[in-house]
Amino acid sequence: MGVKSCCRKGCDEIMCFAYVDDIGYICRDCVEEFKLIMTRKGHAVDNILLIRYIDNELTKFVKDNEKMLAVSTINLNEYFDWYSLE
Numbered sequence: 001m002g003v004k005s006c007c008r009k010g011c012d013e014i015m016c017f018a019y020v021d022d023i024g025y026i027c028r029d030c031v032e033e034f035k036l037i038m039t040r041k042g043h044a045v046d047n048i049l050l051i052r053y054i055d056n057e058l059t060k061f062v063k064d065n066e067k068m069l070a071v072s073t074i075n076l077n078e079y080f081d082w083y084s085l086e
């Protein structure tokens, strides 16, 4: 634990639990919420996952939290509509 601001969008926590390269500091509440979201996607916390995949999911979690929480499933067209540059 250290006095560092959580990098998650909208989180005011300053006592952070972890630091992830290229992502930033993250607090314990956000870590637990991220685990919950991943569990809902079918990834139990003890499942073996690619580190790159976790990095990508965590990056989306800290940056696009509102979208992530609004829906847990999506079709491919909607997914790319979110990330569309137009």
Ligand SMILES: [Zn+2]
Pocket: 006, 007, 008, 011, 012, 013, 026, 027, 028, 029, 030
């Ligand atoms: Zn947080």
